[in-house]
Amino acid sequence: MKPTPLTRSALFVYGVLALVFLYLPIVAVGFASVSKARYLTFPIKKYSFDWYGKALESSTVYDLVASSLKVACIVTIVSMVVGFFGALAFARYHWRFRGLFQKLILLPIFFPQTVLGLALLIWFNSVGIIPTWHTAVVAHLVWIAPIATLVIAIRAYSFDPALEEAARDMGASTWTVLKEVTVPLLMPGVISAGLFSFLLSWGNFPLSLFTTGADSTLPEWLYAKMVSGYSPLVPTVGILSIAVSVVILILAYIIFCVVRAIQQNRLRASA
Amino acid sequence: MERAERRQGFLSALPLTIVLVVSFLAPLLVVAAFSTMPTKVFDLGHVPDFSAYVTLLELGYYRSLLWSLGMAFAATAILFIICWPLAFAMSKVFGKFAIVITIGVVMTLFVSENIRLFGWVLTLMKGGLIEGHLRAWLGISFENALYNVPVIIFGLVYVYVPFMLFPLAQGIAMVPDDARQAAADLGASRWQILKEIDLPLSAPGIVVGSLLCFVLSAGALAESKLLGGQAVIVIADEVETAFTYSQNWPLGSSLAMVLILIIGTLAVVGIGKVNLDAIMGRKR
Numbered sequence: 001m002k003p004t005p006l007t008r009s010a011l012f013v014y015g016v017l018a019l020v021f022l023y024l025p026i027v028a029v030g031f032a033s034v035s036k037a038r039y040l041t042f043p044i045k046k047y048s049f050d051w052y053g054k055a056l057e058s059s060t061v062y063d064l065v066a067s068s069l070k071v072a073c074i075v076t077i078v079s080m081v082v083g084f085f086g087a088l089a090f091a092r093y094h095w096r097f098r099g100l101f102q103k104l105i106l107l108p109i110f111f112p113q114t115v116l117g118l119a120l121l122i123w124f125n126s127v128g129i130i131p132t133w134h135t136a137v138v139a140h141l142v143w144i145a146p147i148a149t150l151v152i153a154i155r156a157y158s159f160d161p162a163l164e165e166a167a168r169d170m171g172a173s174t175w176t177v178l179k180e181v182t183v184p185l186l187m188p189g190v191i192s193a194g195l196f197s198f199l200l201s202w203g204n205f206p207l208s209l210f211t212t213g214a215d216s217t218l219p220e221w222l223y224a225k226m227v228s229g230y231s232p233l234v235p236t237v238g239i240l241s242i243a244v245s246v247v248i249l250i251l252a253y254i255i256f257c258v259v260r261a262i263q264q265n266r267l268r269a270s271a
Numbered sequence: 272m273e274r275a276e277r278r279q280g281f282l283s284a285l286p287l288t289i290v291l292v293v294s295f296l297a298p299l300l301v302v303a304a305f306s307t308m309p310t311k312v313f314d315l316g317h318v319p320d321f322s323a324y325v326t327l328l329e330l331g332y333y334r335s336l337l338w339s340l341g342m343a344f345a346a347t348a349i350l351f352i353i354c355w356p357l358a359f360a361m362s363k364v365f366g367k368f369a370i371v372i373t374i375g376v377v378m379t380l381f382v383s384e385n386i387r388l389f390g391w392v393l394t395l396m397k398g399g400l401i402e403g404h405l406r407a408w409l410g411i412s413f414e415n416a417l418y419n420v421p422v423i424i425f426g427l428v429y430v431y432v433p434f435m436l437f438p439l440a441q442g443i444a445m446v447p448d449d450a451r452q453a454a455a456d457l458g459a460s461r462w463q464i465l466k467e468i469d470l471p472l473s474a475p476g477i478v479v480g481s482l483l484c485f486v487l488s489a490g491a492l493a494e495s496k497l498l499g500g501q502a503v504i505v506i507a508d509e510v511e512t513a514f515t516y517s518q519n520w521p522l523g524s525s526l527a528m529v530l531i532l533i534i535g536t537l538a539v540v541g542i543g544k545v546n547l548d549a550i551m552g553r554k555r
Contacts, residue, residue, distance in 0.1 A: 011360040025390025042403030086287035095280025110538040112490015119298035142294035199381035219383040
């Protein structure tokens, strides 16, 4: 039942084409961002980085980046903590409402975010909270905390409960078990969850749209400019926003390597 | 021991449950309450009269709903067909290359959806990446490819590829190779193996992927606005207009409630059918 070499190569070509399809629009934005012309047409006649200079000088861009960053950082920290415990309840412990809990946390992921954003706006309004970037944090959490939980849960499934029991049998308190056994074992999952949380919050548009009030995040500003009042800054700011994601990914990779090295050192020291 | 584990399970679930009660259940209840209020009120202190639902029927909002559901159905079907071979290859053929595809697909999730859709506008517009180069190099020209229904469905397919691909790949990975091998040894054709082994055994992945894509596409907004230029008005757009431009919260809420009920029913039924421990890889 092994696929024939012909099928194999056809599938490889298909895989490469799928990646091209996924990245083509991003490449188009990249080209547009280095066009000198105010009104964009392809093929691009004159390349220049002028709009990058303008974007970096603009105080609007700084405000947008600041509110996007604040939201993403808080969402990341809260999602990591909440997701860590959520994943234990999801995958590790046997308790009465586990099945219900597993299903409940999937519901927000299976939900149109635009509608959720509007529902949150009305809810904030009816309890008298004026939307600012703080409320956007709550909005992002509804979608991102469950995803973080699932990411950590994958790790928690492959975790041997005997390790915790052994520590407890040797007289460790619940707190010590958590700190010395559970947290280090789930750490890689928690780091990936944090990475996902940051990047998903950074790029999220439908939830921010209705819940940031007067503060605006980067994706919102881009959308507003695309729908009305196109500015040549749109592709440039878009690419800058992607660049931030890439930098974060690289940083996360470095952190990941450092954590692994520390864990291996600890193992070697105790062996 | 048993009891300690139960208590720990409950306590660990608590923080996430609180987050979801505050940011998911409470807003939905408020929307449900608003949908029963008289027209154009901005607080809940009125006698419920359900007039918004009557308006909704009279003004023909079902058209937007049908467009959204129809396009979501088309997008889901197309996604299933184009993602199946790739998902199959990722779990059975590619080996290390599967990781490249996985990372490549996940990375697109981290680029804001509207930047990517804007990229398609630049690619498909007249004078865009495709038409502009074709005209300059080959002298071929075509009219604007944007602002119609197929391009909206195309946008939905593009945005939701990861949501179909990963559950499918996970589902296919659950099909034991032995079962496929045995079927082949017994003389089953490729088609029979697909129909009798692959599809039924990877059903959990198919259910999760199709459900995610359908539900998310049915509530999508940016695709029809950016690529479709509002060639058709989707239901999420009607909801937004009712809340923002027309300032009619009860009408917006009742529209949202109809969408929520359809999507909620599908999601609850679909999720209920899936064994999450099995799909996420519990070995015990």
